[in-house]
Amino acid sequence: MLSNTGINKVILLGMAKEPFRQSAEEGHSFLCFNLVTTEYVRKGYEQTEHHEYHKIKVPEKLIAQDSLHLAEGQSLFIEGKIQTSSYYDEQRVKRYSLEVVATRVDILSTIDINVLK
Template identity: 35%
Template sequence: MAYGINRVILAGNLGADPDLRYTQTGQPVLNMRMATTEPYFDKEGEKKERTDWHAVILWNKRAEALAPILRKGSQILVEGRLQTSTYDDREGIKRYKTEVVATNLVILDKKNGGGQGRDEHQPSGSPGGSTDDIPF
């Protein structure tokens, strides 16, 4: 039997403050709305942008740890899998909901403790090193 791969990686911004809730058994779950924006060119050659919205959920201790840190506008990178569920709305119509179940979340903006790139004031050589001893 052949198995498939269900893996998604998104980088974007939170569209609202995340919502931390607990299941009936006390398991923490963090619900987030995430926007990803991609540039494209239309038929006339004008640069446009398209924004897609994604529902992201994060479970357990990581959900509790990240809830007080993340805010609307936070830049994040999410890795996880897609999960689709069905439910009946108030009128009895069957609806489908696709969510990203996050297995990893990285905060990208520096103001929230992310930004794993090097500091802009640090030379690109070895940490704490000087650029004076570069021979070229």
């Protein structure tokens, strides 16, 4: 019989942008960055690139355990789960943020980001 539980799993392949460290209120620290994924969308007779930016949080213990050295411009394979958090903006309006908490990070390649600029 099926239970009432779901599956929360994300698999992404993309390029890392500007990693930075962040500490959570509970004392945990994370390495955070945007992961850019690209897909090609057909518009009429042409195919155009569509870029999507995903907020990624990698727990510090995962980085230490796997001896990862993440930097901008690396091509990454990410497995993780979607997590939603809320915050209040300057006008006291409740906003929501969607992020991926990584459970696995594999570095596929490193390119020189300055070549792309």
